[in-house]
Amino acid sequence: MESFQLGNWRVSPRLNQLTLENTEQKLSITPKLMQLLLVLVEHKHQPIGLDALIEKVWPQRVVADSSVYQGIAQLRKVLSADDQHQQYIERISGQGYRIAPDIAIEVYVDESGTLDLTPDSQNTAQHNKNWLLGICTLLVVAALFIAINIQSYSPKREADSSQYFEQFTLASHLLSQQDVAQLEQAKQIYLEVIEQDRKNAEALNGLCNSYRMLAIYGSVTEIERDTLCQPLLEKAFAHAPNNAQVLASVARQHFEQGQTSQAEALFEQSLAINRNDAMTWHWYGRLKRNQNQVTDALAAHQRAFKLAPNDPIVLRGLAYAYLNNRDLTNARKYFERSVVISPYFKHKALYELDFYPLNQSRAANYLNWYRQHQESYVKKYPAHKLSHILFLLSVNQGALAQKIFDRFDDVNSVPQHFLFYVKASLAWYYQKPNEALAYLQQRYQLAPEQNHFVMPYLFALVQLNHAEKALTLFKKHFPEIVALKQVTHENIGQYLLLARLYEATEKRRLYQDAYERLLAFEQESTLSIEQQLLWNALNGDDANNVDLLNKLLNNGWLPDFNDNMFSIERYPTLAGSNNSAKSWLAKLSNIQRCIWQHTQCETN
Structure with a gap:
């Protein structure tokens, strides 16, 4: 269907776009929402029931009624931007939904007039004939228009796209180099093109991409990047609303501003035009991660990787996607690949803490990063204050951590599970174990059938001597570990915990079986210091543990409240x-003090 008028909205089905009359405000919606709107428009002011809507919008799929309710709610929200009309879509009790009778529906035929689709006194059969005749006329006119314009305008468009061929190809190459001087050179190229052609969407979008890269490798802050990009992308979108890369950039801007639904619609519109752009898939994956759709996110990031296997931004996105899917091996693999390709990027010290345990070296690097970038980074991402609180607890700065938490007022920007974890960490640090346990139990109850939140709660139960409850929880969430016949490097940590629980609950036969499996593994493998400490504890070998604990500190270990x-x-x-x-403990406290004061400590 071609564009048509719905009240004060000009609806463009091909673009999945609505434009508000007089204001030229453009809103993009998902293809599914557009399909739902078209079905309602097709029935005009006659109600259509839920079953019929589902059959037409979601054919051959099993869909709950809630999908219709959500779709109608989203359409109403979009259409409500028109202040003149209170309600575009009405619900008729027992019959379904319809376009409100006071909303005019008109379809464009040509510039000289429109074909009015408002129902009249004619019978339904005649009305349907008029509708079909109008559509046929519209298609003929559209075909003629396209044929004429192919002859008249295609050469001009080719000339426009090739006019700055050399500038754009050079700038694109410079943007891929991660060198600040080359990024500045790319920025200058785009600025020069814009001087000559202020409506050039490719140059406007390219200049925004220059600022984005300078925010990663240079001194541009995230706030500055967004401020500089906003007017550029508005102009680019106004002049090239069907350009896939422009659509993706505008979607990215919406996503970073927390406007998820608009971002999703624009990403899908961009991918419908071009499915071979790595960065679009990367950012679409980030959006899916934000929506906690971790499987879909991983698929999107894998698609981006296939298109750009050596792009460090794409690689870091893939690493985080694996991390969200609890695959630490692949997460580290792709993060390390990104660092090999691009070893110097601004937030490296911050990102490392997501993939590796905190140690003395990483703590010092993070503090250097924080002193340089915390003001601009936290201003853009206020939720980072909570991550910083966990770091402060790890270096024994509890008073400052509590002070920051007491002043933290962006709780709505933080996932509830993370907020519970930080509250529990503060409570545990200040020796309020029952309060910490309560927070971790609340966190666990957010997803009690999944494994995402169980381990901290389980550890708290162990520390507070609730061994029976901990063992029950372990069996529920890790039956494959309970059923193991052979211990491996991948499951040694969990199996050591299981053996400890068998011992604490006096399950002697089960403990003996577990102990023998661990003994066989220990005799054939080299345990890490942490694993050796736990193994010695099972054996009652405290004497050797003193040396191991000191070795742990000498090797750079630090407590990591995030883990x-x-x-x-x-x-x-x-x-x-x-x-x-x-x-x-005194030795550990001295190391923590030295790290915080940025001084060199003797560990022996």
Whole structure:
């Protein structure tokens, strides 16, 4: 169907776009929403029931009624931007939905007039004939228009696109180099083209991309990037609303401003035009990660990787997608690949903490990053304050962590599960174990059938000697570990915990079986220091643990509240005596102080 008028909206089905009359405000919607709107328009002011809507919009699919309700709600929200009409879509009790009777529906035929589709006194059969005749006329006119314009305008369009061929290809190459001087050169090329042609969408979009790259590798902040890009993308979209890359850039801007539904519609519109742009798939994947659709996100990032296997931004996106899918091996693999290709990017010290445990070296690097970039980064991403709180607890800066949390007022911008975790960490740090346990239980209850939130809750139960409850929880979530016949490097940590739970609950036969499997693994493999400490604890070998605990610190270990808030309490109990435990804790405290003060500490 060609464009038509719906009240004060000009609807463009091919573009999945609505334009508000007089204001020229353009809104994009998803293809599914457009299809739903077209079905309502087709029935004009006659109600159509839920079953009929589902059959027409979601043919041959099993869809709940809630899909229709959500679609109608989204359409109403979009159409409500027209202040003149209170309601475009009415619900008729027991009959379904319809376009409100006071909303005019007209379809464009040519510039001289329109074909009025408003129902008249003619019978339904005659009305349907008129409708078909109008559509046929419209298609003929459209075909003639396209044929004429192919002859008249195609050469001009080719000339326009090739006029700056050399400039655009050079600028595109420079943008891929990650070097600040070359990025500045690319920026200058786009500025020069815009000086000559202020409506050139490719140059406007390219200039925005220059600022984006300078925000990654240069001194441009995220706030500055968004401020500089906004007017450029508005102009680019106004002059080239069907350009796939412009659509993707506008979608990205909406996404970074938290406007998820608009971003999703624009990404899908861009991908409908061009499915071979890596960055569009990358950002579409980021949107899906934000929606917690981790499987779809991984598929999108994998698609981006196939199109651009050596783009460091694409690689980092793929790494995070694997991380969200709890595949740490592949997450680290692709993050490390990105670092090999692009070792120097502004937020490297920050991102590393998502893929590796905190240690003394990474803590020092993160503090350097924080002192340089925290003001601009936190202004753009206020939720990072909570991640910083966990870091502060890891370096024994509890008072500052609590102060930042007490002043944190962006709770709605943070996932609830993360907020519960931070509250639990603060409570545990300040020796309020039951309060910490309550927060972790609330967090676990957000998704009790999944494994995402169970481990911290399980560890808290173990630390507070609720071994029976912990074992029940372990069996529910990790039946494959319980059924194991052979221990491997991939499951050694979980199996050590299971053996500890068998011992604590006096499941002697089960404990003996687990112990024998662990013994066979230990005799054939090299355990990490942390694993050796836990194995020695099962054996009652406290004497060797003192040396291992000191070796742990000498090798750069630090507690990492982002990973496990309980290690500071757990490890000293393995030292064998109170004096050894106090000595080890004093040594750890000194290291934490040195890192915070940015001074060199002796660890021996």
